[in-house]
Amino acid sequence: MRVLVLAGTSDARALIGEISAKYDVIASLAGATRDPIDLGCETRVGGFGGVDGLVAYLEEAKIDVVVDGTHPFAAQMTWHAANACAIAGVRHVILQRLGWKPQAGDDWRYVERFEEVEGIIPEGATVFLGTGRQTLDQFAGLKGRRLLCRVIDPPQRAFPYENGRFVVGRPPFSIEEEVAFFKAEGIEWLVVKNAGGTRSRSKLDAARQLGLPVVMQKRPKRPEAAVVWSVKDCVAWLAQ
Template identity: 75%
Template sequence: MKRVLVLAGTSQARELIGALPDGVQVTASLAGVTREPVDLGCPTRVGGFGGVDGLAAYLRAEQIDTLVDATHPFAAQMTRQAAEAAARVGVRHVILQREGWSPQAGDDWQFIDDFEEVARIIPAGRTVFLGTGRQTLTQFSNMTGRRLLCRVIDPPQRAFPFAGGQFVVGRPPFSIAEEVAFFTQEAVDWLVVKNAGGARSRSKLDAARQLGLPVVMQRRPALPDAAVVRSVADCLEWLAVQG
């Protein structure tokens, strides 16, 4: 029986797990960032592995045949560690990562590599929606003089890490109409997002286009040398070919 470990945390990971054929023994792994994650319908472990050494040891101990990295496109450290661990142990390894977003007619996007660049782009006195997650907030400590909004799934247990910011609680997905209403209500002037890709979270970009709001977009980190597929269907085909 095939033993597959799926590094999860994305909608693609959930879709893949639900589509795997009978005879595949699948285990999912979550980083543990969300306190109440969605049930994946399979045995699920939560928390880190302890770096490359820990993940390699897990792959050996659990006799994993195939490692599918379906983590977030910006989980660069985990993706790098997965590639190294799979190569060390000699298990099949594939990265399932959806295509990134590309600007369309009417979009006003500026691309950056580092969030510290944002302060040079967005003037003081503006209201900025940070669609980048709470774990990135320390990178915006130089954004004094702006009002910052960060949306989180779980109610925050700590205050915003610096003055001028506030958390907004909400669980995606959000429709375009919901995002338009939110941005209008909060008088948002700018969006800052990662190029995560996917249809579920694109609504904020569609809402920004509709409202004429400018967007600062962080480019994706480079991928390690590994097989890469862009859709669940392609991943299933890759797994079938590998046997």
């Protein structure tokens, strides 16, 4: 069986490690990271060219199953994959980690879109944008706040706003590391997507320890499709 894994998350990497010996696996990466981790299988990098391009690839590569292991907020790719698989008649499953839920001591404010953050975070605040550089265009309204955004690769362009800067670092980070970072930078607000999982949960735990408020973006709507919530369940689904 030939399996295309739309990868990029730690869950997708773990799945590939579990199934590579049993199936013919191809991993697909969007190419957002300049030096991606070796996945130990055939890997393609870059987009497919929309739904039509993905349909053509599925047919050309003779793919039997597609596992969408992309980030929960990679909504366009998730919808493209669902539509392409429906057109090509290819079996399809979404591997998605469970979302985070607040615990005692958490102070979370939910938003649908990051443009809403302007009305929540007061001017003069120091804000850690734990959302990735691809979202920075959505924070143009945060004038009068000091902004920090962490990236994996050293940025090739300057921060898009004069009131902010990039911080370079490769996750995962421990709770202790995040607490130390927040204290050193004087972080007062944390902005994140509800990505779920354990690797990036530490910044939320650090915010709770420090009593920092969090702005949490809700997950986008996903297409009607089979969904599994763990690598173990995805392995079982493939075995069926």
